[in-house]
Amino acid sequence: MSHVRDSVSPGGRRSRKARAGRLSAAGAAMLLTTGGLTVAMLTSQQGNAASEGTPPAAKKADVGDDFNGDGYADLVSGAPGGTVGGKSNAGYVAVTYGSDKGLDPSNKKVVSRSTKGVPGSAVGKQRFGASFSKGDLDGDGYGDLAIGSADPSAGSVILWGSADGLTGGTAVPSYGTTPQIGDFDGDEQADIALLGDPGTSGDDPVKQPAALWKGPVTRSGTPADKLDFLDESEWDGANNSATSVSGPSTVRGVGDVNGDGRQDLAFWHYEGDGMHSSDALLGSPSGFKVSAGPDSDGADMDLGDVDGDGYDDMVVSGGSDLFDEVTVAFGTKDGLSADRRQTFDQSIEGFPGEPPADGEMLGSCVSVADVTGDGRAEVALGISWKAVGDKTDAGAVALLHGAESGVTGTGSQVLNQDSPDVPGVAEDNDEFGAGCALLDVDGDGHRDLNVSSTEENDSSGAVWSLRGTAEGLTTENATSFGPGDLGASGTKAQLGDSIR
Numbered sequence: 464m465s466h467v468r469d470s471v472s473p474g475g476r477r478s479r480k481a482r483a484g485r486l487s488a489a490g491a492a493m494l495l496t497t498g499g500l501t502v503a504m505l506t507s508q509q510g511n512a513a514s515e516g517t518p519p520a521a522k523k524a525d526v527g528d529d530f531n532g533d534g535y536a537d538l539v540s541g542a543p544g545g546t547v548g549g550k551s552n553a554g555y556v557a558v559t560y561g562s563d564k565g566l567d568p569s570n571k572k573v574v575s576r577s578t579k580g581v582p583g584s585a586v587g588k589q590r591f592g593a594s595f596s597k598g599d600l601d602g603d604g605y606g607d608l609a610i611g612s613a614d615p616s617a618g619s620v621i622l623w624g625s626a627d628g629l630t631g632g633t634a635v636p637s638y639g640t641t642p643q644i645g646d647f648d649g650d651e652q653a654d655i656a657l658l659g660d661p662g663t664s665g666d667d668p669v670k671q672p673a674a675l676w677k678g679p680v681t682r683s684g685t686p687a688d689k690l691d692f693l694d695e696s697e698w699d700g701a702n703n704s705a706t707s708v709s710g711p712s713t714v715r716g717v718g719d720v721n722g723d724g725r726q727d728l729a730f731w732h733y734e735g736d737g738m739h740s741s742d743a744l745l746g747s748p749s750g751f752k753v754s755a756g757p758d759s760d761g762a763d764m765d766l767g768d769v770d771g772d773g774y775d776d777m778v779v780s781g782g783s784d785l786f787d788e789v790t791v792a793f794g795t796k797d798g799l800s801a802d803r804r805q806t807f808d809q810s811i812e813g814f815p816g817e818p819p820a821d822g823e824m825l826g827s828c829v830s831v832a833d834v835t836g837d838g839r840a841e842v843a844l845g846i847s848w849k850a851v852g853d854k855t856d857a858g859a860v861a862l863l864h865g866a867e868s869g870v871t872g873t874g875s876q877v878l879n880q881d882s883p884d885v886p887g888v889a890e891d892n893d894e895f896g897a898g899c900a901l902l903d904v905d906g907d908g909h910r911d912l913n914v915s916s917t918e919e920n921d922s923s924g925a926v927w928s929l930r931g932t933a934e935g936l937t938t939e940n941a942t943s944f945g946p947g948d949l950g951a952s953g954t955k956a957q958l959g960d961s962i963r
Contacts, residue, residue: 537558539595545575545946545958553590557574581620615659618636637672655686658712671712719794730743739759762827768794769865771839814875830842834909841864843860845858857892880893892918924945
């Protein structure tokens with residue numbers, strides 16, 4: 464799921480322009496001169512591969528993904544650069560409702576701080592919609608949406624699901640950094656984890672405010688209880704406590720790493736001296752407990768059961784200087800394994816295409832979920848700086864399968880805007896693959912790949928939806944939309960900066 468990051472927030476995904484400064488001078492030069500490699504384009508037969516087996520029975524979406532209760536998952540796309548009321552970078556989110564035909568941009572809701580019923584008002588540079596999370600917070604059977612901003616002091620906003628879709632709005636003051644909904648204490652009621660201002664990192668970490676609200680949460684913004692964010696065993700007398708964490712930190716996803724029925728957080732944080740770590744925060748009734756994950760510069764991460772053993776695994780990118788490696792830390796009953804890990808790049812056996820160039824940004828987005836229905840999660844990875852023919856940084860997206868041994872390149876697919884039946888055309892600096900989310904928007908039992916290009920059409924941004932099958936992805940009936948299709952402002956909106 465990915466996909467809760469702002470392009471300018473600490474540890475968040477950045478465009479090539481913003482990230483270039485983080486690379487060594489030699490590395491940056493190599494990135495800028497790379498080109499001429501052709502992304503593997505599937506043949507029409509491969510790209511349109513459909514299942515020859517019996518399709519799974521259609522099933523209703525998870526309640527948390529379905530805002531209007533029609534049984535179909537709904538997609539949320541952030542546009543934090545959007546202009547609202549003449550104020551640039553005020554930001555908005557676009558909700559496209561699922562249906563048996565998939566996504567239709569005419570069936571949508573665009574929400575900003577200027578929308579009727581939403582607390583506050585549009586403010587320039589606030590970048591509302593930089594992060595968000597879905598779940599049924601009030602327990603009424605409809606998914607709700609918690610939306611954060613790049614300016615954490617602006618707090619978060621909760622929009623409430625109903626038979627008519629998202630309505631109203633409730634302010635959550637002060638906590639505006641990557642709000643995350645999930646059942647963290649195992650009582651079958653959705654809770655919400657909240658982070659405040661991450662501050663600015665230097666040689667040492669900083670103390671970042673944090674809160675854990677126990678659900679259900681009323682529409683007036685009152686939780687059933689307020690729990691300790693961290694379990695007392697994690698308190699250190701400095702930054703980590705019941706009401707704070709060592710930061711800057713952001714939440715990147717949710718899953719169940721140790722199989723105890725409580726949801727856990729994929730948590731990226733600064734350790735000091737320029738080092739970052741991607742950990743799992745294990746849910747419990749007494750607060751989160753830390754399970755150490757891989758060191759990572761934090762391009763993106765997600766949780767899902769890649770090997771089918773009943774424990775969600777952490778898939779994290781950004782572990783090399785040129786952001787070309789992805790690491791899997793496998794889940795166990797005790798949390799993330801310190802011993803069983805897998806690191807791979809585009810040279811993994813079976814991965815299609817020519818040998819990759821350095822700095823193609825494998826893992827610009829990460830989403831982990833079961834597309835084929837075999838009980839093992841697939842891994843969707845953006846490759847947003849990959850050249851397509853002579854088009855530099857046009858971008859691509861890959862789908863790799865899960866296996867008992869971990870992620871495998873066998874049967875993997877790589878798609879871009881020049882692939883057969885994918886709408887659009889590959890262009891310089893599109894950065895297709897900036898965001899991705901595996902979500903079953905047509906209710907056929909297979910997760911579909913929703914992928915974004917934040918730099919499409921001079922940074923207006925755009926989103927594509929590619930259907931899932933029992934074999935992987937098909938480009939047949941692929942759809943796409945941009946801000947204009949939604950009736951929203953497109954100027955530098957960066958639609959798809961985050962998608963879920």
